Amino acid sequence: MDAAARLAALVAALVDALAGEPDVTPPDATGPRRFGSRALQVDGAAFAMVVRGALVLELPGDRVAGLLADGRGGAFGGRGRPYRERVALADGEPGTDLPLAREALAFARARRDAVT
Numbered sequence: 001m002d003a004a005a006r007l008a009a010l011v012a013a014l015v016d017a018l019a020g021e022p023d024v025t026p027p028d029a030t031g032p033r034r035f036g037s038r039a040l041q042v043d044g045a046a047f048a049m050v051v052r053g054a055l056v057l058e059l060p061g062d063r064v065a066g067l068l069a070d071g072r073g074g075a076f077g078g079r080g081r082p083y084r085e086r087v088a089l090a091d092g093e094p095g096t097d098l099p100l101a102r103e104a105l106a107f108a109r110a111r112r113d114a115v116t
Contacts, residue, residue, distance in 0.1 A: 009094075042112065051076070064084065
């Protein structure tokens with residue numbers, strides 16, 4: 001299986017596992033393409049998405065720093081500046097990425113709950 005097919009299978013597995021969670025919206029493949037439209041979201045906030053062939057997760061900054069230090073992910077960001085709370089996982093593995101995606105969902109919910 002090539003990398004693109006493996007990533008597509010991983011994303012499908014993440015969507016299947018997380019789309020049934022309360023307040024989680026699966027990616028919208030039929031709507032207009034804009035940032036976040038192809039992402040798993042909780043209350044409209046993206047927490048897991050595929051960008052340039054990598055699974056990108058939003059996690060606490062210290063968790064991202066740990067994943068970068070361990071070599072488990074790469075920096076993700078735009079215009080040359082990485083985002084502190086996002087990590088890109090290029091070699092998707094369902095056994096490790098699903099727990100990380102669940103962490104990302106919990107982080108997104110915690111941020112939402114802190115605002116409300």
